[in-house]
Amino acid sequence: GAVVSQHPSWVICKSGTSVKIECRSLDFQATTMFWYRQFPKQSLMLMATSNEGSKATYEQGVEKDKFLINHASLTLSTLTVTSAHPEDSSFYICSARDPKASPRSEQFFGPGTRLTVL
Amino acid sequence: DAKTTQPPSMDCAEGRAANLPCNHSTISGNEYVYWYRQIHSQGPQYIIHGLKNNETNEMASLIITEDRKSSTLILPHATLRDTAVYYCIVRVDGATNKLIFGTGTLLAVQP
Numbered sequence: 580g581a582v583v584s585q586h587p588s589w590v591i592c593k594s595g596t597s598v599k600i601e602c603r604s605l606d607f608q609a610t611t612m613f614w615y616r617q618f619p620k621q622s623l624m625l626m627a628t629s630n631e632g633s634k635a636t637y638e639q640g641v642e643k644d645k646f647l648i649n650h651a652s653l654t655l656s657t658l659t660v661t662s663a664h665p666e667d668s669s670f671y672i673c674s675a676r677d678p679k680a681s682p683r684s685e686q687f688f689g690p691g692t693r694l695t696v697l
Numbered sequence: 698d699a700k701t702t703q704p705p706s707m708d709c710a711e712g713r714a715a716n717l718p719c720n721h722s723t724i725s726g727n728e729y730v731y732w733y734r735q736i737h738s739q740g741p742q743y744i745i746h747g748l749k750n751n752e753t754n755e756m757a758s759l760i761i762t763e764d765r766k767s768s769t770l771i772l773p774h775a776t777l778r779d780t781a782v783y784y785c786i787v788r789v790d791g792a793t794n795k796l797i798f799g800t801g802t803l804l805a806v807q808p
Contacts, residue, residue, distance in 0.1 A: 583740075611794065622784070623741065623798040672740050676794055685731075685743030686796060693738075 581607050583675050585689035592663055593697055600658045600692045602629075602673030608653035609675035613686070614646075617670040629656040629673075663696045670694075701785045706803040709779075715772040717802050719785030722766040728789050730761060731796070732770045734781040741784065741798075744770065775806045 582605040592598050602612055610631045615623040627648055628636040635648035647659040656675075660667050670693055674686040702720040709715040721730065731746040745752055745759045747768075752759045758771040772779055784801040 585740075613795065615798075622782075622800050623735075625795060625797060628795065670738070674740070674796070685746070686794070688740030688742065691738070691740050 581605075581675075581677050581687045583673065583687045583689040585671075585673060585692050587692060588690060589693040589695075591695045591697065594664050595662055597659055597661045598663055598694060600660075600671055600673075600694075602656045602658070602675070602689055604654045604675045604677075604687075607675075607677040607679070609656075610653065610678050612650060612656040612673055612675045614648065614656075614658050615672045615674070617672060617691075623672060626658075660694065663694070665696045668694055668696045701787055701799050703783075703785055703799065703802045705800065706805065708805050708807055709772075709775045711777060711806050711808050712774055715775040715779065715804055715806070717770040717772075717783050717785075717804060718767065719770070720767045721785070721787045724765050724787050725789070728787045730759065730765075730768050731786045731788065732757070732759065733784045733786065733796075733798075734779075735784070735801075736778075736781040744783075772804075775804075777806050777808060780804060780806045 584603045586601045612629040614626045617623045625638050626641045629648045629650040631650045637643045650656040670691050672691040674688040676686050729746050729748050732744040733741040735741040745757050747759045761768045782801040782803050784798050
């Protein structure tokens, strides 16, 4: 199946700094990618939909100025956590769908990025 | 998208079939049932999906009741590597293709 990668797999940063997480579709072009956040022992929460060449669509309650999303190419979306604080520590996961497949095809998820803010 | 209800946890003996139920009593006629699983500290993995007919692939079988208000995911011969949280998701194939995850079922396969 299609492969989605994320980089880095884990990152530790100081409070107040910004962290960029990359999501790449390795063997297909994705016009749409999705970003999720998952706290310990909780389910995945959809944060935003990343659209190639246009602005991201954020879910209710997600601060767009806090979580900057850029989808500059058909294989890369980035999530930047700006001025990170300890409460932003979480597991961030992206997913993508191959637009050439049926609309009912599965989404492919990245392995996730563990962010720890000290 | 319709809401789903799953038991929070289940146990299964290794080598036996694991049957994971999901209730989706408010499902609409154009909504599909999807199953994903998430092994600890990894991204979710697609398992199977269906509309109204039973489906089978190399990973699992999906049995959807005739009224479509519930479904069961069957792992025919569970292994220790099948220990994961299993999510049942119901959604329309709209332009957004968003997946909204519920709480899922933690399946623990016991040796």
